[in-house]
Amino acid sequence: MATLAVEVVYRGIFQRTLARNIVRQIVFAARKDGKIGTAFGRYSDSPERNGIPAKQFAIVCDTALELEESLAVYEAKAVDVTINVDDSMCKGIESWAWYGLQPINELTKSDGTLIVTSRQDADSLIEDIHQKDTPYDLAIIPSTVSFSGLWVYKDDHTDMRILGTLCKVCPELVSLKAMLESVQEQTDNSTKVASVQRAHDRTTTRLVEPGEGNSETPFSFDMPGWKTMEEGLVIRGIPEGTGFRGGDEGYQPGRSEVFKKWSVRSMRPVINFDTCIKCTLCWLQCPDTCFDVTPDGLYDANMESCCGCGVCEAVCPVPDCVTMVSEAEFNDNNSQWDAWTADKDGYNKWMTVLVDQTKTETRTHGFHHVGGYDEEITATEEA
Template sequence: QPINRLTVPNGTLLMTSLQSFDSLLKDIHKKDAPYKLALLRAKASFSGLWVYREDHTEVRILGALAKIAPAFLTLDGVGEAIREMEWGSDLKVESAKKAHGRLETREVTMTEGNAEIPYSFEMPKWWEMREGVTIPAIPVGKPKESGKGYVPERNPYFKKFTTRTMRPVIDFDTCVKCTLCWIQCPDSCFDVMPDGTYDANMEACCGCGVCEAVCPVEHCITMVNESVFDDNASQWEMWRKDKGGYKTWMTSKIGDKNATVRSHGFRFRGQYEKELETNLDAGGVEITAGIPGENAQHKTV
């Protein structure tokens, strides 16, 4: 911090964003030397331990760099490197070329930018640090009811739902008890219910969407915007008490098109490739995520 701190005088700061130059400069701090701001129009990538999002960011950045510093990196060289790499493909070469052609650059003067003083702090010396704390291990879980089902033990203090932007809504009537959501969940948020179905514990769920992506049954799990929910109540308990009422509730949640727009992740294997092919001419701006190399067009029972 700030984002342009390491940019040398008359150097170039490369960013990926859908915002305009003027909008970005409202947040970028002023610098004591002029520089260039290069903008690659793209959505922010969301990726990490739980969600794999492949939107060609790496090759598009390489294509942009070839335009910024052609003496250092040529577009032909980028294409050759992509094809030689294990992750290479002609589709990615095309993405790099489009990024090269569509890169926008703007001169930024010393008078432009956010005038606020960047936040700074001094790291403590090792002899100034306080004593550490010990966090006990999480014990093994236990059966749910009369020896049936299974509930994993969870940290009673670490509630991951506070950072969630989406949550899974589950159709227990169509669940085939395949165990994939339970196995693949990175936070062990699924409880095994006495009937063999799986209920997401909403205090442990971080909303990554992996369960929806791995579920083999279409619409059995649907990620829905967190803003349409009022509590973290058990969906399975609601379904067990009133299956008809739950069906009505579930249908209203997953039927709201605004509430089911994904903020990250993907809905099925192969979604990324499918959308990339149809949106390539747009430079990938409207592409959502998926898993490369998968051929499935949609889920099947």
């Protein structure tokens, strides 16, 4: 008798189809092994938004009775395998119905496995992933993060490679033979079957010891109990703005004390303050009122508020003045304007390296690459 659980942590909307493909395919394949299972999103009404971390689950059992029992809980409390399809979520996630930051490996059982899609190596990822007091394995799918969402589906075989890796790290969940047969049956595509097999053969894991990893305490909030709730429904207004950091010059919009967006972003804007022409477009168009107007009339994107949508990059009229860079490159939310003011040469060198590196990557919000996927997939297959 065994009940095994897998969670797929993905970015809402952008990666929804990818997550669904993975959990459904696990269950189809497990059935070929004579097991029974189910695949589901955490919320039946699915209040997903672009980029918000969300989860889907696959539960596989030996008997129907076990499956019924496992479905009596709202969601799996512990999983044998966590699959993270965007490495920027290794820093932790704030998903729906969770107060504060949830470490990416929070639900991963002792001796379970965390699978991450990433171009980073294990040591860099472990720097971001919060410590656990039990050991687990880390498996990396070496790949650019895939954006396979509702509106743009990038069929780059990321789902197939994850499934092949899963069969290697947790064969008791589903056998490779069953997975290969099932993928052939479901997709009628022998290239996809080959991708599953290849990923299985190439998978290696790295043991992460107890206490290894990011030592920071994830931020949390006190959840009000029903006795402490106020009468009626109160939606607090955002306070009025002030001068930049409370001074007389510039402008800083008021912000919510509790609603931060640190885990929502997969990318963040990096500003070239030397080429900015102070046209105000980023400030006007940013949907989250992120930009603080500095005393010298420049625009500093405040990382408490930025959701990483990329609008500022799209509207900025100056080439390379705003560049969206992978969130995985940053370890803090500090002001870029502060860094530039303190050391302009140092800031510009740092910025140039990041911007050049971003140009050679294909990480994107998805919509930037509409129409470009066909060439990318061909290039990936050739590689």
